Amino acid sequence: MKIGFFGPAGTFTEEAASTLEGELVSYDTIPEVFEAVHVGDVSVGVVPIENSIEGSVGVTLDLLAHQYLLKIKGEIILPISHNLLINSDGELKDVKVVYSHYQPLSQCRMFLEKMGVRTQATRSTAEAAEMIKNKKNAAAIGTRRAASLYGLKIAAEDIQDHENNMTRFVVIGLHDHAPTGKDKTSVVLCLSKDRPGGLYDIMGEFASENINLTKIESRPSKEKLGSYIFFVDLEGHHNDLKIMNVINSIRSKVGYIKILGSYPQEGDD
Structure with missing residues (x-):
């Protein structure tokens, strides 16, 4: 198996990618990793998506949301020591x-x-x-x-300002992971229109099914100023019946919803 990663050699992304079994292939940019997976030059790609200090990696989120139909099939959480x-x-x-x-x-x-x-x-x-x-x-x-x-x-050694410095990497592929019993699902959605309580209504659907949300983040939709999309991570697999029910029930309340992938949950977020 060939594993593309955001390189070059000697980076934290290479360290994360090396936890997988296969031949590592370095790419100069995150979009190049996505394209390599898309065209089949590599089986999977490893890219950073979030740091506990600096926050999310915008280019990774944007590529997942807007440009590619690739799925998140795994996550790797790595302690960062500078x-x-x-x-x-x-x-x-x-x-x-x-x-x-x-x-x-x-x-x-x-x-x-x-x-x-x-x-x-x-x-x-x-x-x-x-x-x-x-x-x-x-x-x-x-x-x-x-x-x-x-x-x-x-x-x-260990010159970072904060001790609890972690980076989360995702493994991207053409398909996501089969259910394991301890999974996480990532979705992106936008409201059909801006109205009071719109996001509250959607989040309430997850709460009604006792589905734990581990992350909610907004990013500009790139359509107009003040328009946002929302990235949501939740516990469970998109094939779980209760998650299927919630996603189906909120489709009428959102402009669109895209499942970015379900994958084994690593560590405690």
Whole structure:
């Protein structure tokens, strides 16, 4: 099985993808991973969808909602530990600039402010690690694997501002997962019209069937200012009778509803 992931090698997404069995194939962007799964170049793809500190990854949500008919068939929750990497013969005191993806730079803000350094955003943590290979006055925020791949040393460990830093990745494929008994379903919906209590009525349908909602998030619909769609994660599989009943009952109350997939639930959200 070929597994596409948002690369390059040495990123947290590669670490998440490596928990699956198969040949890993790196892609430069999240849309490229979706397209590779869509055309069959890879069997599944692994992309980030949510970080406990920075929130959701908008491009992943938008591609699922608007552009592809792919399904979420799995989730991988990974603890995120950021490390400061420097050249093998460099010294921490000489660092003047730190490179990394914008999210790690944000997640390590207090540490970087204490260092008194400039920051420079890159496309990925792995790209940052590769950039500093021959720079003694530069550092990168990256993974242990990136340090190993590019011959760097770890000058400081666990430099993130918050200890409970987790990233949720989703496994996307042409089909979702069969019921396991402990599942989660992701859907996206929009109201048929903006009216008082519209969202309340929809959420009430889930409550009436005692279906636990683990996430509700709004994003712009991309149609007009002030128009939103809602991403909802709920416990259970879309083939469960009570979930089928709720989805059928709310179809008349929404402009549209799209099941993004059902998959085994990992950990406690």
